[in-house]
Amino acid sequence: MxxxxxxxxxxxxxxxxxxxxxxxxxxxxxxxxxxxxxxxxxxxxxxxxxxxxxxxxxxxxxxxxxxxxxxxxxxxxxxxxxxxNPPIVLPGIKELLEELSKKDFVKLALLTGNSPWRSEAKLVPCHLDHFFRDKKSHKLVGVFGDITEKRSDLIDFYKNNFSNKDKFVIIDDSLIGAKMSVEKHTPSILVATGKISVMELKKYSGYVFENFGENRWKQVVEIIENI
Ligand SMILES: [Mg+2]
Incomplete structure (x- = not known):
């Protein structure tokens, strides 16, 4: 997985x-x-x-x-x-999530500084929540910012629930997220839709995108398949 x-x-x-x-x-x-x-x-x-x-x-x-x-x-x-005032979905995100959710070897989850409550508040009005819901409990799947002060711990909390044969990929825009992926030896795909530039993000990952629009999301799917 x-x-x-x-x-x-x-x-x-x-x-x-x-x-x-x-x-x-x-x-x-x-x-x-x-x-x-x-x-x-x-x-x-x-x-x-x-x-x-x-x-x-x-x-x-x-x-x-x-x-x-x-x-x-x-x-x-x-x-x-x-x-x-619903949030704006960033370029290529809907297409990327739709494509990934069709693949049975991929599990989508959230790794976010938001609590589950604020994650719901953000994802529901722009219709992204269903990609991340557990089929049985209907809760959002992932690790959230109410369980620790240290964001880089979130990846450990998540990984602890799964076999070490599984693979993990972080998709993030922030410097904290980029550093976490290096510190925790977890591959990342970084996107410069936040405050950090492509150039800066390239210090932390071989996979950096300006955004996932104009079919760049297809490259992201390929990277994930071959990670
Ligand atoms: Mg962010």
Whole structure:
């Protein structure tokens, strides 16, 4: 089995400017009584668990363990915003997911800093969720940002559930994701639809794309088949 692990933000989809900031502000206000948002820190590629602790530390408040309520409220706030303003699916992503989901030796999963709640909020309005649902439980399949502060641990959490004969591929746009693939000896296909350039990403993977549009997704399928 080849497990293809997708990041969400700026890899699968792009959330319109301001939405992440606004929905996080609602969560920080409701759950922590704090007037702040996730963009007060450098948040790209970080897990929700780490973002929440760092934002609160920035205000001088120490948080030991983030309550589940924070992830839930953040997901709900994002859901309300994204229903009105759905995320944009990035070029070639629908075609890539459709093609990969037809192959019985491929398993699609998420590897994301988002919690399961906020992942739902982002994937449902742009109709990408069904590619990642478990057939029985209907839950999203993958590893999420509420289980650890360290994003690079997510790949270990995922791999632990499977045989070491299986293969794993990371698809990501962030520097944190790129570094994780090197650190954890896991092949990656990187895409420059986020903040990091093709040139920078090439330091971490032999497979780097500007985006998956204009049939470049077909090359991605080929790379995965031969990984
Ligand atoms: Mg990303």
């Amino acid at each position: 080849i497990h293809v692990l997708f990041d969400i933000d700026e890899t699968l989809l792009s959330v319109k400017h301001g939405i992440n900031r606004r929905s996080s502000a609602i969560m920080f206000h409701k759950v922590f009584g704090a007037d702040t948002d996730e963009e007060t820190i450098q948040n790209a590629g970080k897990t929700e668990a780490l973002i929440i602790r760092e934002v609160m530390a920035h205000l001088g408040t120490k948080i030991r363990k983030v309550p589940e309520e924070a992830y839930r409220v953040w997901g709900e706030a994002a859901g309300t915003e994204l229903e009105k």
